[in-house]
Amino acid sequence: MPQRLAIFDTKPYDEESFREANDTYGFELTFFEPRLSKETAILAAGFEAICLFVHDLVNAELADTLYHHGVRLLALRSNGYNHIDLAATKDRLKVVRVPRYTPYAVAEFTVGLMLSLNRKLHLAYSRTKANNFSLVGLQGFDMHGKTVGIIGSGLIGSIVAKLLHGFGMRVLVYDHRVNNDLIKEIDCFYTDLDTLFRESHIVSLHCPLTHETHHLINAATIRKMRPGALLINTSRGGLIHTHDLIDALKSKHIAGAALDVYEEEERFFFEDLSHSFIDDDTLARLMTFPNVMVSAHQAFFTKEALQEIAHTTLSNTKKFFDKTPLENEVK
Ligand code: NAD
Numbered sequence: 199m200p201q202r203l204a205i206f207d208t209k210p211y212d213e214e215s216f217r218e219a220n221d222t223y224g225f226e227l228t229f230f231e232p233r234l235s236k237e238t239a240i241l242a243a244g245f246e247a248i249c250l251f252v253h254d255l256v257n258a259e260l261a262d263t264l265y266h267h268g269v270r271l272l273a274l275r276s277n278g279y280n281h282i283d284l285a286a287t288k289d290r291l292k293v294v295r296v297p298r299y300t301p302y303a304v305a306e307f308t309v310g311l312m313l314s315l316n317r318k319l320h321l322a323y324s325r326t327k328a329n330n331f332s333l334v335g336l337q338g339f340d341m342h343g344k345t346v347g348i349i350g351s352g353l354i355g356s357i358v359a360k361l362l363h364g365f366g367m368r369v370l371v372y373d374h375r376v377n378n379d380l381i382k383e384i385d386c387f388y389t390d391l392d393t394l395f396r397e398s399h400i401v402s403l404h405c406p407l408t409h410e411t412h413h414l415i416n417a418a419t420i421r422k423m424r425p426g427a428l429l430i431n432t433s434r435g436g437l438i439h440t441h442d443l444i445d446a447l448k449s450k451h452i453a454g455a456a457l458d459v460y461e462e463e464e465r466f467f468f469e470d471l472s473h474s475f476i477d478d479d480t481l482a483r484l485m486t487f488p489n490v491m492v493s494a495h496q497a498f499f500t501k502e503a504l505q506e507i508a509h510t511t512l513s514n515t516k517k518f519f520d521k522t523p524l525e526n527e528v529k
Contacts, residue, residue: 200226201519203273203512204245206254207233209468211504212275219508223516239263247271247515252278252495253464258286265290271518275511278434279528280407293528294514298353299498299506305357307497308402308432311456312362315428316341316400320491335488339399342366347398349391349414350405350433351377358402359386370394373405395422400430407434417442426453432497435461440480447487454489458497467494 201224205216208229220227228245232238234254242248248269250256256264256272261283264272272282274295287293314320317338325332346362348355351373359369359380369386371377372394380386395401401423405411415429416439423429429452431438440461446452460467462478476482484490498507514526 200224201247201516202226202228202245203247203249203515204228204230204242205249205275206230206238206241207251207468211499212251212508215504215508216512219505219512222509223512225512225515234260236260236263239267242269243267245269247273247518249273249275249511249515250281252276252281253468254281255464256282256287258283261286261291271515273511273515273518274528275507278406280434280436282528284528292518292524294511294518294524294526295528296507296510296514297526299510300500300502301353301357303500303503304354304432304497305361307458307493308354308358308404308430309361311430311432311458311491311493312341312400312402312428315430315454315456315489315491321488341400344368344399345370345397347372347394347401348386349373349394349401349403351375351380351388352404354432355402355404356380358404360384370398391419392422395419396424398424398427400428402430403433403437405433405437407436412436413439415439415443417445420446420451423452425451428453429455430457431455432458435459435463440484444480444483447490454491455487456491456493457484458493459495460484460492463495 203225205227208231213229216227230241234250239260242264246268250272270291272291272293274293277296279293279295282293318336322336342365345368347370348359349372351359351371356377359371360383363369363384371386371388372391376388414437420442443455460481485492514524517524
């Protein structure tokens with residue numbers, strides 16, 4: 199009997215990458231377009247293994263429902279697992295994830311956002327489309343010689359550090375753990391958060407969302423930031439207290455923000471809502487600023503990343519069915 203995997207919250211690109219990777223594994227794959235929710239959990243009935251993405255939120259109630267439907271494995275096709283209530287899945291549902299895939303996808307996108315925000319490429323693009331060739335308001339600054347502050351120097355943050363070091367930037371880093379490989383490769387300086395905030399022209403977030411990092415960027419920490427700093431977030435929306443960011447944009451203490459993630463993104467990101475309106479006043483306000491760029495959790499979205507994500511997810515699932523040790527288990 200073929201081993202079966204139900205994949206929730208799928209788009210055509212997910213189906214393509216999973217079908218391609220599945221040539222090696224031979225699962226019977228079932229693709230469900232809807233996200234996993236209380237209402238859609240019934241679709242999981244009869245599947246021992248289901249595959250979830252970042253907006254498939256599993257709380258205690260849903261964990262219970264899934265268990266009763268016979269589900270035993272949640273194969274996350276993401277690095278982050280903050281959308282799963284691990285206390286509720288403990289001892290009943292195994293959770294595996296994709297601990298790494300090409301970090302270049304997110305790192306390169308981060309630098310792209312930085313360049314766009316600083317040099318106002320997003321504004322220039324729509325201006326020239328409308329035959330407006332004026333440069334007024336489009337001035338940026340040389341990144342060469344400026345200071346970037348990187349919070350979190352793991353896989354992604356360390357590549358961002360290296361890319362920006364290549365631009366001739368002074369690189370400050372904050373992390374609990376010093377990345378010794380990074381220090382060997384480039385001149386960068388581990389420092390405390392206050393110094394990083396005070397000295398950085400650009401602050402870029404690359405740490406996970408945890409109790410400790412929730413709202414790491416808030417009114418108090420923003421006050422410590424250099425006036426006119428740019429803020430980039432390609433990590434998780436919950437790292438930023440969005441109302442405080444909006445206040446700082448209004449007072450011009452923060453000169454611009456590029457956000458690939460947003461605290462309440464689940465209801466919007468990955469969907470085409472162009473026929474509708476945004477009933478989240480915070481997100482709507484954020485998008486009125488010309489110096490704010492919002493992308494819809496797109497940083498990971500390269501061909502290479504999707505291939506690696508599909509392969510690791512199927513390999514994790516195979517190990518579960520074959521009862522071999524799960525090296526990518528989240529505990
Ligand atoms: P990683 O685990 O390799 O690195 C995270 C680093 O953050 C580690 O070095 C860790 O020590 C550090 N850290 C933990 N707590 C910290 C704290 N309180 N302050 C400072 N540093 C702290 O992870 P990664 O692969 O580099 O990914 C970083 C983040 O990027 C992920 O947590 C995820 O939220 C996000 N991400 C976003 C996308 C996207 O498409 N936008 C895709 C993948 C990952």
